[in-house]
Amino acid sequence: MIAGSLSRSCPVCGEAGSTALFTKATLRLVRCRGCGMIYADPIGEELANGEYYDRLANPFYLSPAKLAGDYSPVRFERERKLFRRFHPGGRVLDVGCSTGGFLHQLQRQLGTGAKVLGIDVSGPALDHAEGNGIPVLRQPFLTAEFTGEAFSSVTFWAVMEHLANPREFLSKAASILKPRGLCFILVPNFQSLAVRLLGSKYRYIFPQHINYFTPATLRGLVATEPRFRIVHLGSTHFNPLVIWQDWKGRGDFVADQDRAELLRRTTAYKQNPMLKPVRLGLQATEWVLGGLRLADNLVVVLEKM
Ligand SMILES: [Zn+2]
Numbered sequence: 001m002i003a004g005s006l007s008r009s010c011p012v013c014g015e016a017g018s019t020a021l022f023t024k025a026t027l028r029l030v031r032c033r034g035c036g037m038i039y040a041d042p043i044g045e046e047l048a049n050g051e052y053y054d055r056l057a058n059p060f061y062l063s064p065a066k067l068a069g070d071y072s073p074v075r076f077e078r079e080r081k082l083f084r085r086f087h088p089g090g091r092v093l094d095v096g097c098s099t100g101g102f103l104h105q106l107q108r109q110l111g112t113g114a115k116v117l118g119i120d121v122s123g124p125a126l127d128h129a130e131g132n133g134i135p136v137l138r139q140p141f142l143t144a145e146f147t148g149e150a151f152s153s154v155t156f157w158a159v160m161e162h163l164a165n166p167r168e169f170l171s172k173a174a175s176i177l178k179p180r181g182l183c184f185i186l187v188p189n190f191q192s193l194a195v196r197l198l199g200s201k202y203r204y205i206f207p208q209h210i211n212y213f214t215p216a217t218l219r220g221l222v223a224t225e226p227r228f229r230i231v232h233l234g235s236t237h238f239n240p241l242v243i244w245q246d247w248k249g250r251g252d253f254v255a256d257q258d259r260a261e262l263l264r265r266t267t268a269y270k271q272n273p274m275l276k277p278v279r280l281g282l283q284a285t286e287w288v289l290g291g292l293r294l295a296d297n298l299v300v301v302l303e304k305m
Pocket of ligand 1: 012032033034037
C-alpha cells in the first residue's frame with residue numbers, strides 16, 4: 001500500500017474479503033465477496049477525510065466552465081423534477097451542496113421563502129453559494145448539529161460515490177428527518193450502457209469516485225438503515241457525447257477542466273433551439289435506457305418510517 005492511502009472493507013456490508021476487478025492507473029477497484037459491491041481499495045487519505053474537496057478540488061468546482069454549467073437553468077432539471085414530484089414541502093437540506101447550483105434553482109422555482117440549507121466541506125465553493133443568497137453550514141455533515149425544525153427532505157446529488165462511509169451518512173440523514181420525511185440519492189450507475197460499452201475507459205471511473213453502485217448494491221446500502229423504505233428507484237441521464245469522447249480516447253483520466261468543459265457544452269446544446277429534434281431523440285433514448293436501468297445515474301427516493 002502507498003503511504004497516505006487507506007485500506008477499506010466493503011462500504012455496504014462491511015465484509016473485508018474482496019476480489020480484484022481491475023486497475024486504472026492509480027485506481028484499484030474490487031468486488032465485495034459478501035454483497036457484490038464494487039469499490040476502490042485502497043483510497044487516498046485526503047479523499048477519506050474530505051480534505052481533497054476543501055483544498056484540491058477548488059479549481060474544478062469554481063472554474064468558469066463548471067460554474068456556468070451548474071448555474072444554468074437546465075442543470076439539475078431531472079433532479080428538480082424528481083424532487084418536486086415527491087417533496088412534501090418544508091425544510092430542505094442539500095448535503096454536499098458545493099457551489100449551490102441545485103438550491104439556487106430550487107429557490108428560483110419555489111421563491112425566496114423556500115426553507116433551504118446547504119452543507120459542504122469545501123469552503124470556497126460555499127463562499128460562492130452564499131454569494132448567491134443560499135444559507136450554508138460549514139461543517140462536516142456527520143458531526144454537524146442542526147437546530148430548528150427537523151427536515152422534510154435531505155438530498156445527496158452525486159455525493160455517496162465520494163464517501164468512505166456512506167452508511168453513516170444515510171443513518172445521519174434518517175436521524176435529522178421528520179417522520180415521513182424523504183431522502184433523495186443520485187449516484188452513477190455501474191450497470192449503465194456507458195460502463196457496458198466503455199468499461200474502465202469511462203471517465204467517471206476515476207479516483208474521486210470510490211463507490212460504484214448497481215441497482216442491487218444501492219438497495220443493499222439502503223437496507224442498512226431500517227428507518228428508511230424505498231418509494232422510488234429509477235435510472236436517469238444519458239450523455240452520448242461522453243461515450244463518444246471516451247470511446248475515441250485512450251482511457252486516461254480526463255482532466256477536471258476538460259470534464260467541466262464538456263458539461264458546459266452539453267448544457268449549451270440543451271438550450272439551443274436548433275437542436276430540438278436531436279434532443280427529442282435523446283429524450284426517447286434516455287427514457288428507454290431509464291426503464292432498463294441502463295441510464296448514466298441511479299436515483300432512489302427513501303421515506304423515513
Ligand atoms: Zn459487501
